[in-house]
Every structure is written in C-alpha cells, then in structure tokens.
Amino acid sequence: MSKNETVHYDGPAGGWGSVRGIARIFAKELNSPAVADTLRRQNKPGGFMCVSCAWTKPADHHPLEFCENGAKATLWELTTRRCTPDFFAKHTVTELRGWKDHDLEQEGRLTHPMRYDRNSDHYVPCSWEEAFSAIGQELKALDPKSVVFYTSGRASLETSYLYALFARLYGNNNLPDSSNMCHETTSVGLKKVIGASVGTAVFQDFSTCDAIFFFGQNTGSNSPRFLHPLQEAVKRGCKIVTFNPVREKGLETMINPQSPTEMLTGKETQISCQYHQVKTGGDIAAIMGMCKHVFAKEDEARQQGRKVIDRDFVEQHTNSFDAFEEKVRATSWEEIERESGLDRAALEAAGQVYVDAEKVIGIYGMGLTQQVGGFESIAMLVNMLLLKGNIGRDGTGISPVRGHSNVQGQRTVGISEKPKLVPLDKLSSMFGFDPPKEKGVNTVEACEGILDGSIRGFVSLGGNFVRAIPDHDVMETAWTKMRLTVQIATKLNRSHLINGEVAYLLPCLGRSEEDMQEGGPQTVSMEDSLSCIHGSVGKHKPASEHLLSELAIVAGMAKATLPPNPKVKWDEWTGDYGKVRDLIEETYPDKFHDFNKRLFTPGGFYRGNSARERIWKTKSGKAEFTVPEALSAAGFEDREGRYRLMTLRSNDQFNTTIYGYSDRLRGIEGTRDVLLINPKEMEKLGLQEGQVVELQTDVDDGQERKVGGLKVLPFQLPDGCVAGYYPELNPLIPLSHHEKFSQTPAAKAVPVRILP
Structure with missing residues (x-):
C-alpha cells in the first residue's frame, strides 16, 4: 500500500504547523493581550500549571513551556466569549441538544449559577444560596448509596481531597473519576505485578536511557511537550521503537518550535528508529515475539559464557x-505473526534493540489500557522489562502517559471507589466519623445503576460524563430518570443538557484565574504523570464576578448537606487552601511531608514509588512475571466482515473538548464524521473514497448500535482495523465491553461491521 494513496500529513510534528494551530485558536477566541502573560507563566515554578495533559513540568524549563494543545486549552479557558443567562433564555435545552460539541463550548465561559426549569425547558439563573440549599435538601432526602460523586481529571489536589471527604461524610465511596475511562487498567495492573499503581520512571531517566519502547500512545497530539525530551534522547543516541496501529507524526518526525535554527532551516528529527503498525489488540503478541527473540539471544550468549537476561x-x-x-x-x-499483524523479522529487529540496550523505558497509553485484555498487555510489557532488570534502576522504568492534568493526583488524595486504597482509620480519627467501608461504584457500575434505577443522584465535578461514556444513546434516556443532577463546569457541554428531575449548572473559576478567598489569593496543586507535585497560581481576572472556585462550591454543597461537625471546618478551609494541604499531609505523611514548604519546588517534588526502590508490595513480595491467557487483547474473535474499530482523538481536541475540525497531523480537515480504512480493505468491500457508510456493532446482546453518516477515507492502517473519532463513535461501544479487571471501556478494539 502506497502512503500516497491514503489521507496523510507530509510535515513533521511541531514546527510552523503548531504555531499556526495556536494562532488560529487565539484569533477564534478573541483573546486579549493579557493572555500572553498567562502563557509565559505556564508550567513554570511559581506559575500556572496547564489544564491539559499531565506530562511533567521540568525544573530546567524552556522560555515557553507549553505545547500546541496546552496553549489551546489555556486560550479556550480564557476566551472573551460569555455564556450568560440571556443565552439560556433564548434557547431551550431540547434545542441545544441538537448542537455539536464544538458549538456548545464555543459559546464561552459560564457566568452565573443556573437551575433547570423543566416546565419551560430552560436554564434560569439562581443565587448560590438557593442552589446550595436545594442541592443539600435533595441529597439529604436521597439514600447516600444512590448518589454518585464523579470528578474529571482537572480538579486540584485540595478540591479532590475535600470532595472525597464530602462523599464519605455523606455516606458512600461512590467516587469514580475519569481514570475509570482511561488508565484504571494501569492502577489495577501495575499494582498486581509490581505493587505500585503508577509508573516508576522519573524525568531524569529520559536523559540516561538507551532505548524507549512506545505502545499505543500518541505523543504528538496528547502530550506534545514530551517530544522535547524524546528529541534530546534521539540526538544523544537513544533508540525509540514504536508500536501503534496508526502512524502518528509525533513519533515519526518533529521540528522543535522553540529552536530558531530548526524553524528557519526546516531540519527535522526522526524520532522512531523503528515504527511497527501492530494490529489493534495485538500488543501482547508483539511483545511475546520480542521476548522470544531475547530468549534466543540468551541461549546464544550462554554458549559463549555471556548473558542477556539479568539472572541475578x-x-x-x-x-x-x-x-x-x-x-x-x-x-x-x-501464532505471534497472526495475532500481532507483524512479521517475525520486524519483531526480531525490535527485540534486538532491547537486547543491545542497557537501560530501557517502556511507555504506553490507552492503546493498551482500553482493551478487554488490557491488564495482560501491560503485564507483558512489565515481563519484558523485568527480563533485563529494567525497573528500579536509573534510566529505566515503566511509564504510562496519563491524559488529564491531575487525574493521577486525585487518586493519590482519596478519589477512589475502593476503600482499601484510602486510610479510612486516619480519616475517622481526624474528622470524628465512621467512614463507609462498602466499595463504591466505578464508571461502568455507575452507568449500570443509572440504567436499573438504583442510582438517583449524580454530582459531577467537571467533565462531560454523559458524552464520554459507552452506550451513551441508551444512557441519555436513562439519565433523565434520576432525581438530582449537579454539574460544576467552566463551559457548556452536552452533559449539562441531559438533566435529572432537579438539575443545577454551577460555574467555577478556571485554574488560570485568580482565586481570591478570605485569606487572600490562593494556590492549588496537582500531580503529574511522573508522580511529581506542583503548585499553581492563577492570576488572570475571573470571567465573571459570580464565579466560585471548585473548592468553594464543594464546601458550599457540603455545608448545606451535612450536620455540623466541629472537626470539619469548611469555611476555614475555603479561606485558606494551605490548611487543606496540612490535612493532606496529615493523612498521607509519607508522600506529602512538608507539603506547603515544598509546593513550588522546581520540577515539582517527587512523592516516591516503592517499585522504583525495588520494594515490591505484591502478594509474593516480588515483581510478578505473568503468563497471558491469549495473544490478542481484543476480547473477541475475528470473523468474515467483522472489523476492529479503534476510537481516536484528533490534533484539534482534548478529551471531549473539540477545538475545531482540523486534524492536521493526519491530514483530515473540515469534518469528524469519518471512517478510516486501508485501501486494500476498501477494495475488498467495494468502497470508494468519500462514500458515506454506517457502522454497526457486531455484538449479539439484543441491542442495536449504529452510527451513520461516516465518510470513507483511505488511511494507512493494519488489515482488519478501522478507526474513527471519539466521542462521536461512543454509541458503538457496549457498556459490557470493558477490560476484565478494571472495567475500563475497551474503546480501542470494538467489533463492528460496515454497512454501505
């Protein structure tokens, strides 16, 4: 298949394309010159921490320490557009449900607390006192077990800690978060095999490793600042080997937008020395092939008195x-070639890079976690790293790349449906109550509860839950049968238009905005994907005088809901977030000692990782080799006419936020309603470029799932695989189609059929 026969992008990641992408959003959002100061402070010690991805913030920062998508997120938050009560007076909620995701957020920042009036089908303004009082009355009337407290990945550590405390004081552990939809497989999988639920690599490891192996992670679109250390690694001789069904430009070539020489000369850096388009779900088989090569080379080496495997x-x-x-x-x-979609020679070549390297880092993203066999995919990568002792040494490690900016940190401070992961005894002593011991619901279980009627209330701290989940056509119908829905947000999205009987939309400050409380301007904190904690100070003027901080909104709801408790000081904590950090330190002293003093440590302060110290907190007390049950993680058999659908994010979106319709790095412009498929498969099906088709889920569970209006585009993909955009194709993902242990929706391999 010739690349020229397919939709593609000829340029590198970064470069002038990145600059033009930022400029386009700047112009669209009518941003003021003052925004430039926020961007100048972004991701720097004492500055403002990006609300986009969770990639680390280095101590030795660049003059401009932001990427294209990070800049877009900041410009999107600091837009001059306003979504006021006048807007809601002009449009019914039913009408707004017909708007596209991009158009809803394009209305700008929410300015006033709003109540949904079911009789008129309009949002109407209300006071904060009215909202808190009504929400408190509704929560007190509901069974605590029937209420869910969801959070997206952007809420600060301080807000997350108090939100989790609120839920437990109320009486449940129903604390799912966006991790349930993306990296919960990491939390479950790494905990089983190395005893730590997060990655072991730190930023310095990328400057000393000899090889990096990438699996299912699109750095160019999802965490572009990561490209800087990758480029530096390649220039010093590190080899990068990538496994991904899609050829993502960020892992092929890049031009550093902060290098005048590269920008003027157009000199590109080739990032990956090998790029293998593995079949989606075929990573287990691919890693098995590399391990098979390692054992073959070990046999040869032992005959010569040497060794490849670190036997000690x-x-x-x-x-x-x-x-x-x-x-x-x-x-x-x-078997390996069939399930991976790669030939033996390619896998042996990749395996040889591993054999030759002394220090190796394994990187992965949702291409591994969002599979039915996601745990086994991650465990196989750990298996490969363990063969040569590549966990617990400088320059080595396992490194999942998280998405949202504080999704990892929220788990660290108590946002978890699993009570065994939270120091409940300590919370009991500190706040004088008996925390609930019963396991709460995760995202899939919350959806199941909404469908069967056992969940009656849903409080959402950020996010776009209804749009992000599987089966959302079915879920939207069930959602309206709940008694209470509360949405805390900065901008309007589809989840705010699917309401319970009583519904409130509560606008909050953005992280880039000044948070002025009784004790003065406040600081918040978050944890990056390499387990470092950073302080963040917003200084931009708030979008509206009627906004409250996320923490103040949580405290307001809690005060209206819970009985007085002299040990629970909502007003005091709202006035001084430093006191909340003292509580976090008291609850987790090993991770957060001297929290306030270390808040602005350049590069963040490291909270530690037992597996990095080769302390294995597993059942056996050692790191676990595992034997996969299958070589495919897809969770279903291939059949004639059945394809493996993977959902993708574009270069012009972050999670469910759609900045525009330009997927520059894939060469797709003007639309998101597409089906990507390779020319060979198009010919087999008799499809033409531009033809409009429908996808149907190929699962026999009595429910029909279809998405139509998709334009066929020839794209460089493995045989048997097709792709399209998230969240538009979420209706095709059955709620039951999830990872076996973590219940993370398996959005990277969905069985579908193509209907002309």
Whole structure:
C-alpha cells in the first residue's frame, strides 16, 4: 500500500504547523493581550500549571513551556466569549441538544449559577444560596448509596481531597473519576505485578536511557511537550521503537518550535528508529515475539559464557519466571505473526534493540489500557522489562502517559471507589466519623445503576460524563430518570443538557484565574504523570464576578448537606487552601511531608514509588512475571466482515473538548464524521473514497448500535482495523465491553461491521 494513496500529513510534528494551530485558536477566541502573560507563566515554578495533559513540568524549563494543545486549552479557558443567562433564555435545552460539541463550548465561559426549569425547558439563573440549599435538601432526602460523586481529571489536589471527604461524610465511596475511562487498567495492573499503581520512571531517566519502547500512545497530539525530551534522547543516541496501529507524526518526525535554527532551516528529527503498525489488540503478541527473540539471544550468549537476561535480578526480585519462560518458548512464531499483524523479522529487529540496550523505558497509553485484555498487555510489557532488570534502576522504568492534568493526583488524595486504597482509620480519627467501608461504584457500575434505577443522584465535578461514556444513546434516556443532577463546569457541554428531575449548572473559576478567598489569593496543586507535585497560581481576572472556585462550591454543597461537625471546618478551609494541604499531609505523611514548604519546588517534588526502590508490595513480595491467557487483547474473535474499530482523538481536541475540525497531523480537515480504512480493505468491500457508510456493532446482546453518516477515507492502517473519532463513535461501544479487571471501556478494539 502506497502512503500516497491514503489521507496523510507530509510535515513533521511541531514546527510552523503548531504555531499556526495556536494562532488560529487565539484569533477564534478573541483573546486579549493579557493572555500572553498567562502563557509565559505556564508550567513554570511559581506559575500556572496547564489544564491539559499531565506530562511533567521540568525544573530546567524552556522560555515557553507549553505545547500546541496546552496553549489551546489555556486560550479556550480564557476566551472573551460569555455564556450568560440571556443565552439560556433564548434557547431551550431540547434545542441545544441538537448542537455539536464544538458549538456548545464555543459559546464561552459560564457566568452565573443556573437551575433547570423543566416546565419551560430552560436554564434560569439562581443565587448560590438557593442552589446550595436545594442541592443539600435533595441529597439529604436521597439514600447516600444512590448518589454518585464523579470528578474529571482537572480538579486540584485540595478540591479532590475535600470532595472525597464530602462523599464519605455523606455516606458512600461512590467516587469514580475519569481514570475509570482511561488508565484504571494501569492502577489495577501495575499494582498486581509490581505493587505500585503508577509508573516508576522519573524525568531524569529520559536523559540516561538507551532505548524507549512506545505502545499505543500518541505523543504528538496528547502530550506534545514530551517530544522535547524524546528529541534530546534521539540526538544523544537513544533508540525509540514504536508500536501503534496508526502512524502518528509525533513519533515519526518533529521540528522543535522553540529552536530558531530548526524553524528557519526546516531540519527535522526522526524520532522512531523503528515504527511497527501492530494490529489493534495485538500488543501482547508483539511483545511475546520480542521476548522470544531475547530468549534466543540468551541461549546464544550462554554458549559463549555471556548473558542477556539479568539472572541475578530475576532470581532475587521476581516470581514465576519459569512459567513465563515456558510460555514464551512454547508459543509459535506463526501464532505471534497472526495475532500481532507483524512479521517475525520486524519483531526480531525490535527485540534486538532491547537486547543491545542497557537501560530501557517502556511507555504506553490507552492503546493498551482500553482493551478487554488490557491488564495482560501491560503485564507483558512489565515481563519484558523485568527480563533485563529494567525497573528500579536509573534510566529505566515503566511509564504510562496519563491524559488529564491531575487525574493521577486525585487518586493519590482519596478519589477512589475502593476503600482499601484510602486510610479510612486516619480519616475517622481526624474528622470524628465512621467512614463507609462498602466499595463504591466505578464508571461502568455507575452507568449500570443509572440504567436499573438504583442510582438517583449524580454530582459531577467537571467533565462531560454523559458524552464520554459507552452506550451513551441508551444512557441519555436513562439519565433523565434520576432525581438530582449537579454539574460544576467552566463551559457548556452536552452533559449539562441531559438533566435529572432537579438539575443545577454551577460555574467555577478556571485554574488560570485568580482565586481570591478570605485569606487572600490562593494556590492549588496537582500531580503529574511522573508522580511529581506542583503548585499553581492563577492570576488572570475571573470571567465573571459570580464565579466560585471548585473548592468553594464543594464546601458550599457540603455545608448545606451535612450536620455540623466541629472537626470539619469548611469555611476555614475555603479561606485558606494551605490548611487543606496540612490535612493532606496529615493523612498521607509519607508522600506529602512538608507539603506547603515544598509546593513550588522546581520540577515539582517527587512523592516516591516503592517499585522504583525495588520494594515490591505484591502478594509474593516480588515483581510478578505473568503468563497471558491469549495473544490478542481484543476480547473477541475475528470473523468474515467483522472489523476492529479503534476510537481516536484528533490534533484539534482534548478529551471531549473539540477545538475545531482540523486534524492536521493526519491530514483530515473540515469534518469528524469519518471512517478510516486501508485501501486494500476498501477494495475488498467495494468502497470508494468519500462514500458515506454506517457502522454497526457486531455484538449479539439484543441491542442495536449504529452510527451513520461516516465518510470513507483511505488511511494507512493494519488489515482488519478501522478507526474513527471519539466521542462521536461512543454509541458503538457496549457498556459490557470493558477490560476484565478494571472495567475500563475497551474503546480501542470494538467489533463492528460496515454497512454501505
């Protein structure tokens, strides 16, 4: 298949395309010159921490420490557009449901607290006192077990801690967050095999590693600042090997927009020395092939008195190595090639990079976590790293790249439906109550509860939950049967238009805006994907005088709902967020000692990771080799006419936020209603470029799922795989189609059929 036959982008990641992308959003949002000062302070010590991705903020920062998508997120938040009560007076909620995601957010920042009036089908303004009082009355009337407290990944550590406390004082552990939809497989999987629920690599490791292996992570669109250390690594001789069904430009070539020489000369850096388009769900097989090559080279080396595998590490620090070795040796190359979609020579070439490298980092994203066999995919990557002791040494490690800016940190401070992960005894002592011990609901379980009527209330701290979940056509119908829905947000999105019997839309400050409380201007904090904690200070003028901070809104609802408790000081905590950080330190002293003093440590302060110290908090007390049950993570069999659908984000979006219709890095412009498929498969089906088709989920559960109006575009993909955009294709994902252990929706391999 010739690349020229497909839709593609010839330029590099970064470069002038990135600059033009930022300029386009700046012009669209009518931003003021004062916004430039916010961008200048972005991701720097003592500055404002980006609301976009969770990539780390280095101590030795660049003059402009933001990427294209980070700048878009800031410009989007600081827009001069306003979504006022007059707007809601002009449009019914039913009418607004017909608007596109982009157009809803394009109305700008929410300015007033609003109540949904079911009789008129309009949002109407209300006072904060009215909103808090009504929400409190409704929550007191509901069974605590029937209420969900959801949070997106952007809320600060301080707000997240108090939000979790509010839920537990109220009487439940129903605290799902956006991690349930993306990286919960990481939290569950890494905990099982290395005893730590997050990655082990730190920023400095990228400056000393010899090789980096990427699996299912699109750095160019989802965490572009990561491209800087990758480019530096390549220039010093590090080899990067990428496995991804899609050829993503950020992992092919880049031009650093902050390098005048590169910008003027157009000199590109080739990022990946090898790029393997693995079949979606085929990563287990691909890693198995590399491990098979490692064992073959180990056999050769031992005949010469050398070794490839770190036997000392394996014997001292790991468990079940023999079972894993037996499985690798027994698995045939025929099986590996069939399930991975790659040939033996390609996998041996990738395996040789691993054999030759002394220090290796394994990177992965949702291409691994959002599969039915996601745990086994992650566990296989850990298996490969363990073979040569590539966890717990400088320049090595496992490194999941998280999406939203504080999704990892929220879990650290208590946003969890699993009470065993939270120090409940300490909370009991600190706040004088008996915390609930019963497991709460995660995202899938919350959806199931809404469908069967057992969930009656839903409070959402940010996010666009209804739009982000699977089966959302069915879910929207069920959603309206709940008694109470509360949405805390900065901009209007579709979730705000699907309301319970009683519904409130509560506008909050953005992170970039000045948060002035009784104790003066406030600071918040968050944790990046490399486990470093950063302080953030907003200084921009708030979008409206009627906005409250997220923390103040949580406190206002809690005060109206809960009985007085002398140990629970909502007003005091709202007035001084430093006192909330003292509570976090008291609750988690090993991770947050001297929290306030270390808040603005350049590069953040590291909260530690036991596996990085080779302390394995697993059942066996060692790192676990595992034996996969299958070589495919897809969770379904291939059949004639059945395709594996993967959902994608574009270069012009972040999660469900759609900045525009330019997926520049894939060469797709003007539309998101597309089906990407390779020319060979198009020919087999008799499809023409531009033809409009429908996708139907190929699952026999009695429910029909279809999405139509999709324009066929030829695209460089593996045979048997197709792709389209998230969240537009979410209606095709059954709620039951999720990772086996974490229940993360399996959005990267959905069985579908194409209907002309």
